[in-house]
Amino acid sequence: MSIELEExxxxxxxxxxxxxxxxxxxxxxxxxxxxxxxRAGTKVLSPEEQCLNLYIIRTGGTETRDPDGQxxxxxxxxxxxxxxxxxxxxxxxxxxxxxxxxxxYLLPEKDFHDLAGKYPQFNYFFAQMGxxxxxxxxxxxxxxxxxxxxxxxxxVEELIARDxxxxxxxxxILDAGRxxxxxxxxxxxxxxxxxxxxxxxxxxxxxxxxxxxxxSYDAPVTSIMTANPISIHPDDYAFDALLTMTRNNIRxxxxxxxxxxxxxxxxxxxxxxxxxxxxxxxxxISKLNDPGDxxxxxxxVPELLSHLIExxxxxxxxxxxxxxxxxxxxxxxxxxAEAKLGPPPVPYVWMAGGSQGRQEQTAISVQNNCLxxxxxxxxDAHGAYFKALADFVCDGLNEIGYVFGSGDMTAxxxxxxxxxxxxxxxxxxxxxxxxxxxLMQCCVWFDxxxxxxxTPLFDDLQRIIVSRAKDNRVFQAVLVNNAMSHHVPLxxxxxxxxxxxxxxxxxxxxxxxxVLPIVDLARIHALANGVNEVNTFERLRxxxxxxxxxxxxxxxxxxxxxxxxxxRLKHQVRQIRQGNSPDNFLQPESLxxxxxxxxxxxxxxxxxxxxALEGAFGKSGT
Amino acid sequence: MxxxxxxxxxxxxxxxxxxxxxxxxxxxxxxxxxxxxRPIMDTEFIVLDLETTGLDPKRDEIVSLGWVxxxxxxxxxxxxxxxLVRPTKQLKESSVIxxxxxxxxxxxxxxIKVALEHxxxxxxxxVLVAHHAPIELGFLGQACKQAFGAxxxxxxxxxxxxxxxxxxxxxxxxxxxxxxxxSLRRSHNLPPFRAHNALSNAIAASGLFxxxxxxxxxxxxxxxxxxLR
Numbered sequence: 106m107s108i109e110l111e112e113x114x115x116x117x118x119x120x121x122x123x124x125x126x127x128x129x130x131x132x133x134x135x136x137x138x139x140x141x142x143x144r145a146g147t148k149v150l151s152p153e154e155q156c157l158n159l160y161i162i163r164t165g166g167t168e169t170r171d172p173d174g175q176x177x178x179x180x181x182x183x184x185x186x187x188x189x190x191x192x193x194x195x196x197x198x199x200x201x202x203x204x205x206x207x208x209x210y211l212l213p214e215k216d217f218h219d220l221a222g223k224y225p226q227f228n229y230f231f232a233q234m235g236x237x238x239x240x241x242x243x244x245x246x247x248x249x250x251x252x253x254x255x256x257x258x259x260x261v262e263e264l265i266a267r268d269x270x271x272x273x274x275x276x277x278i279l280d281a282g283r284x285x286x287x288x289x290x291x292x293x294x295x296x297x298x299x300x301x302x303x304x305x306x307x308x309x310x311x312x313x314x315x316x317x318x319x320x321s322y323d324a325p326v327t328s329i330m331t332a333n334p335i336s337i338h339p340d341d342y343a344f345d346a347l348l349t350m351t352r353n354n355i356r357x358x359x360x361x362x363x364x365x366x367x368x369x370x371x372x373x374x375x376x377x378x379x380x381x382x383x384x385x386x387x388x389x390i391s392k393l394n395d396p397g398d399x400x401x402x403x404x405x406v407p408e409l410l411s412h413l414i415e416x417x418x419x420x421x422x423x424x425x426x427x428x429x430x431x432x433x434x435x436x437x438x439x440x441x442a443e444a445k446l447g448p449p450p451v452p453y454v455w456m457a458g459g460s461q462g463r464q465e466q467t468a469i470s471v472q473n474n475c476l477x478x479x480x481x482x483x484x485d486a487h488g489a490y491f492k493a494l495a496d497f498v499c500d501g502l503n504e505i506g507y508v509f510g511s512g513d514m515t516a517x518x519x520x521x522x523x524x525x526x527x528x529x530x531x532x533x534x535x536x537x538x539x540x541x542x543x544l545m546q547c548c549v550w551f552d553x554x555x556x557x558x559x560t561p562l563f564d565d566l567q568r569i570i571v572s573r574a575k576d577n578r579v580f581q582a583v584l585v586n587n588a589m590s591h592h593v594p595l596x597x598x599x600x601x602x603x604x605x606x607x608x609x610x611x612x613x614x615x616x617x618x619x620v621l622p623i624v625d626l627a628r629i630h631a632l633a634n635g636v637n638e639v640n641t642f643e644r645l646r647x648x649x650x651x652x653x654x655x656x657x658x659x660x661x662x663x664x665x666x667x668x669x670x671x672x673r674l675k676h677q678v679r680q681i682r683q684g685n686s687p688d689n690f691l692q693p694e695s696l697x698x699x700x701x702x703x704x705x706x707x708x709x710x711x712x713x714x715x716x717a718l719e720g721a722f723g724k725s726g727t
Numbered sequence: 728m729x730x731x732x733x734x735x736x737x738x739x740x741x742x743x744x745x746x747x748x749x750x751x752x753x754x755x756x757x758x759x760x761x762x763x764x765r766p767i768m769d770t771e772f773i774v775l776d777l778e779t780t781g782l783d784p785k786r787d788e789i790v791s792l793g794w795v796x797x798x799x800x801x802x803x804x805x806x807x808x809x810x811l812v813r814p815t816k817q818l819k820e821s822s823v824i825x826x827x828x829x830x831x832x833x834x835x836x837x838x839i840k841v842a843l844e845h846x847x848x849x850x851x852x853x854v855l856v857a858h859h860a861p862i863e864l865g866f867l868g869q870a871c872k873q874a875f876g877a878x879x880x881x882x883x884x885x886x887x888x889x890x891x892x893x894x895x896x897x898x899x900x901x902x903x904x905x906x907x908x909x910s911l912r913r914s915h916n917l918p919p920f921r922a923h924n925a926l927s928n929a930i931a932a933s934g935l936f937x938x939x940x941x942x943x944x945x946x947x948x949x950x951x952x953x954x955l956r
Contacts, residue, residue, distance in 0.1 A: 110804060112921065140802035142915075142937035144945065164918050206916040206941075208934060211801065 113210065116163065120183035121702060122230035139211040143203045147686065149186075150197040157189035158211035159231075165207025168219040170200040175655045176713050177229030179204070188231050191217050202691070242294045257445045261346050261360055262339035265368030272326060279322035280313055281306055292357040294366050295330045302366050304330030307357050313493035336361040344422065347384050348372055348429065369379045380548040383409055383426045387433040394441060396501040399434055403506050406430060407468045407681040414678045420465075421642045434455070434505055435474070436499065436557045442497040450487045452479040454558035455498070458514065458549040461556075462509075463624070463639050465670075468687040471510030472502045473549045475521035477562055482524040491522055514549050525562055529569060536573045539583040548587070551628055552639045567637060574632040579634050581722045588625035589715060594618045597706040601693050601701075615673040616689035622711050623666045626718060630654050633722065641666055653721050658714050665707035672696070672704060728852045732956070735880065744877040752875035756802040758851035759883050763952035767940055770951050772797040772884070773849055774856040774936060775863055775926035780819055784865035788814040789839055790828050792846060794925025795854070795933050800940060800947070802933045809885040809926035810845065810909070811836040840874040843867075850881060858908045858932045860885040860956060886911070886932050889939045890930065911935050 113135035117123040117242055123131060143149050143165075150156050154171040165262050166181040178197060180186055180269070189198035195214055221228035270288045272281050274297040285308065292307040314320065314329040336359045339348050339642070346358055349526040360368040388407065393399050406427060413423045439455055459473030460466045476495060478487070495516035503509055509517075516522050523531075535547055567628055575579060594602040594613050603611045613619070629643040630636075634651040638644045642663060649659040676695075679686035693701055734740055745756040759771050775794040781787030788810050806902035811828065813836040823829060837845075860883050862934040871879040890911045894901045904910055908931055912920065915938035922930040943949060 110807065112927075113804070116918075136805045136807070138804045140804070140934060140937065141800065142934065142941050144938075144941040147941070147945070164916050208917055208938075208940065429886075 113126070113138065116183075117161075119696040120161075121422060121698065122227050124229070125226040126224055130220070130224075134212070134216075139213075141209050143207050143209065145203050145205050145207075147203045148200065149203060149209075150190070150201040152197060152199060154197045155195055156187045156197040157195045157214045158187060159185055159191055159214070159217045160201075161185050161210040163205060163208040163210055165205040165209075165299070167203050167207060170202070171655065171657065173655065174200075176655070176717060178713060185231070187439065188307050190214075191221075191231065201609075205708045213367060245589070246503075249305055260339065261337055261341045261343055261370060262367075264343050264370050265339070265345070265360055269294055269366055269368050271300075271366065273297070274325070274327050276326050277323050278320065278326055278329060279309075280460060281326045282311060282322070283603065284433065285311075291371065293326075294359055294369065295685050296366070300365050302336075302359065302364075303327060303334040304360070305334040305357060305359060306330045309356075334359055336366075337370075340360065342422065342425070343370075343424065344383075348387065371575055376506050383413075383429065387429055390430065390433040390437050393437065396441075396504050398437065399437065399501075400505040403434060406506075407677075407687065410468050410674065411678045411681050413643070414671070414674050420667055420674055421640075423674055424463075424465040424467070424670070427468075427470075428461055428466045431461050431466055431470065431505050431507060432556050434502065434507070438498040438501040439494070439557045441501075442494045445497065446490060446493055447610070449494070450490055451481045452559040452562065453477065453482075453491065454555050454560060454562045455516070456553045456563060457556045458551075458553050459510075461553040462549070463641055465552070465620075465624075465641060467674060468681060469689075470507055472499065472507040472554075473510065473514045473548065474499070474502075474516050475514075475553075476516045476523075477528050477566065478522075479525045479527070479559070479562060480526050492519075495522055512546050514546070526568060528566055532570050533567070533573065536570070536577050536580045539580045540574045541587060543584055545587050545590075548584075548625075548628065551632065552624075554639055571635050571637055575635040578722070581629065581631065584625075584629045584632070585722045586719055588622065588629060588718065591622040592618060593622055593708045593712045593715070595705065595712055604690070612690040612692050614689055615669060615676065615691050619669040619708070620673060622715065623662060623669070626714055627660060629722065630659075648696075654714070654717070658717060661710045662714055663726055665710040668703055668707040669711075672700065735748070736882070736955075747790060748871075748875050748877035750875045751847045752871050752879070755847040755851045755879075761852060761854045761951060763882065763950065763955060764956045765951050766947070766952050767944060767949050767954060768947045769801055771853045772856045772933075772936070773853045774802075774929045774933040776857060776925040776932060777830065777863055777866060778822075778925050779862070780814060780816070780822040780867055782862070784869040786820075787866075788812075788816065789842070789866050789870060790814055790822070790826060790833060791925045792817070792842060793924060793929040794846070794849065795926070795929050796849070796853070797933055797936070800937060802930070802937065804930075806849075807930070808845075808849075808925060810842055811923060812839050812842045813837065814839075838865075839870050843870060843874055847871075850879075850936075854951065854955075855881045855883040856886065856932060856936050858886045858928070858935070860888075878944055882951070883956050884936065884937060884954050886935050888955060888956050889936075889943070893939065893942065908935065910931060912938075915939070 114132045117131050117134055133483060138452050143505055149160070161470050162180055162182055164182055165184060166179060167181045169177040169186060171177055186201050187197065190196055191214060221231060234487055270284065270290050271294040272284055285293060292305060294305055295303045295313070297303045304327065306329055310329050310331070312620065320329065335349060335353055335355065337349060339360050339362050350356060350358055356371055358370050360370060386405065391397055393402070396426050410423060410427060413426060434573045435455065435457065443449065455474065456462070456477060457474050458469055476491060478491065499517040507514060514521065535544055553563070553567070601613060603613060624641050627641040630648040630651070630653050631638060631644040633653055634648055636644055636647040638647050645659050645663045645666065648654055649656050672691070673689060676691045680687045696704065741760065745841040748756055773794050774790065777789050778791045779787050779789050787827050791809065791811050796803050796857050813833045818828070819851055855863065864883060868878040871877060887906050888905050894905065907929065910921070912931060912935050915935065917934050917938060920927060922928055922931070940954065943954065
């Protein structure tokens with residue numbers, strides 16, 4: 106090869122995924138290329154336009170927008186566009202416009218497919234670009250499947266092994282026993298008026314309520330059934346099912362969808378060691394009487410988290426499981442406090458905010474919680490009781506490992522222990538007269554979730570918050586402004602922007618610059634669209650239906666969130682395994698090139714959707 | 728353009744030289760020249776650079792040629808060629824220093840006539856692009872006259888002239904050296920290039936030409952005549 110073309114080969118060698126090709130193949134590539142030049146602002150490709158080449162940017166930069174004009178990404182030197190066209194019979198999918206004067210190398214479609222056919226790593230990189238690429242990267246990571254972990258990612262629906270066996274409410278106990286023998290099942294669903302659920306009977310009921318009580322076999326099944334049984338939704342995770350069964354000490358759980366039974370799951374469906382350990386931990390906490398003892402259980406959370414992540418749990422599952430233990434701890438402390446202080450004088454609800462509220466805790470979590478009372482609350486009469494309650498719980502949590510964070514955002518703070526009416530006034534103030542500084546601090550309260558107590562109190566508050574926030578453009582604009590203060594650590598040329606100086610020199614802050622920007626985005630879209638969810642995944646899934654964000658944008662953000670979160674969790678697990686205390690500061694070099702590329706993709710998705718956000722809500726000035 | 732060039736580019740002159748041309752040059756003239764009224768987009772260009780033993784076409788000789796073809800305003804790298812030429816005289820030290828081509832390198836190389844027989848079919852019907860074209864035209868013209876009895880006529884774009892016109896249009900003062908190939912490339916955000924030989928220079932000029940056309944002709948409808956020298 107001549108020396109001039111070697112220069113092009115050298116350029117290709119420096120860029121992914123061409124670097125994955127054998128040297129002799131790269132060296133044969135320049136001869137197949139064509140160079141083209143586009144001045145800044147040139148529309149290079151439009152949707153459905155014929156595109157018979159892959160474009161490799163040699164110098165310059167481009168931006169990609171979907172047919173609706175939504176910004177999807179920015180590309181710079183060494184990156185490719187026209188990829189979608191390669192998989193759509195040479196029809197471009199998006200708008201590509203040059204942002205700078207750009208020189209591109211064009212690889213003909215046929216050569217592209219020759220390479221993709223011969224080199225799986227090359228094909229893999231391109232088969233799914235942008236958000237798609239991220240998604241497939243996640244699949245590749247997740248594919249290290251572990252049977253023990255099925256519970257974390259498997260939905261209840263998939264566990265329903267056989268058709269439901271049910272019996273009419275008019276049947277006798279004898280009928281029920283015979284049917285259970287014939288069908289070889291350990292429980293029956295009792296139905297009335299067709300498929301309406303009346304109750305459930307299990308072999309344990311036959312033992313406890315028939316034999317032990319010497320009841321007549323001719324008595325109706327309804328006399329021994331458990332009416333209105335605890336049930337679960339097919340979309341819930343298997344883990345939730347197991348947790349429900351452990352908490353309620355039951356072994357059968359009907360699966361209901363829209364009030365109709367669609368199946369039954371039993372403990373036998375659910376035996377899996379990893380999840381059991383979390384469930385046993387929660388069970389154990391609920392029996393302990395001393396915060397110090399609970400602390401020894403919670404001390405195992407890093408170990409549990411490591412098991413989960415190593416077994417391939419998603420960050421959503423891991424967050425859910427870890428948060429469950431914080432919830433169990435909180436609930437137990439409240440029970441202990443009530444036992445010590447006497448029953449509460451007025452109904453109350455204990456609420457968690459921040460990461461516990463969102464069910465997104467990791468190996469390190471600070472506590473964010475608050476108390477709300479029924480309006481019958483009087484500070485003079487009841488203030489002391491609840492102050493003592495809050496002190497007991499918050500100090501207990503702190504001792505156990507859920508330490509106090511900055512900003513004093515706990516129920517220990519008098520400000521965050523108040524009646525429903527006062528909470529409502531506070532939220533009104535935050536929404537109607539938003540002040541950026543106080544709102545930034547209070548945003549943890551926009552991720553509230555009731556943990557213990559009288560939940561309807563919370564439901565009323567939430568309904569009002571959501572409806573007010575939905576209509577208030579000023580409030581939304583302030584949230585957007587606040588969200589913009591969380592920068593994604595990506596420079597213009599898609600290089601990582603690291604922390605400079607100090608203890609975490611040359612590291613990435615995966616929490617403040619990675620996870621939180623997405624949490625902010627999800628919160629804004631959720632509040633603006635009247636969505637109740639607080640979990641970031643749930644919020645993003647819910648807002649797909651609304652126009653404030655494109656469906657693709659929401660999907661990409663979901664993937665980005667999972668990827669950044671799991672990268673953060675893996676980082677923590679690595680630290681735990683090395684015997685260090687976990688943190689959120691990652692050295693990019695500790696990642697593989699593959700992970701780095703995907704992390705950049707994830708950051709650029711966030712960056713783009715932050716920009717889109719300004720368009721959708723911010724800068725309205727109204 | 729001076730009167731001399733006008734005559735050199737005229738149909739009258741073309742008819743004149745065509746009648747006297749022999750061999751490969753004759754075949755070259757049998758293909759009609761590129762039509763100056765056609766859009767640039769539909770015109771094919773051959774971007775060429777050559778290295779010589781000096782600057783005087785009458786006394787000095789070509790030692791290497793490099794070229795690449797542009798079609799549909801895309802540089803087709805599969806068309807790249809680089810050939811060394813064996814001069815009739817021994818290489819001068821001063822020129823060896825410039826292009827680092829030694830006598831031993833060109834000992835087995837074809838002579839200029841054979842080289843032209845290879846190059847001329849590539850030029851037929853196309854437009855020549857060169858940075859500071861008088862050098863290329865002068866040496867090729869002289870070589871053709873000696874080998875095939877007539878001079879070479881070809882529609883030509885000079886990227887240096889295009890660069891000069893653009894600077895004039897902008898009305899800004901410019902420094903000496905601003906019209907060098909590398910400076911002009913940089914001004915269009917093109918990557919730095921290593922000037923190894925005639926082909927690397929030709930490729931560098933091809934990128935510059937694309938950039939210049941894209942600035943001059945955003946819509947891609949400009950006629951060829953607008954960029955000819």
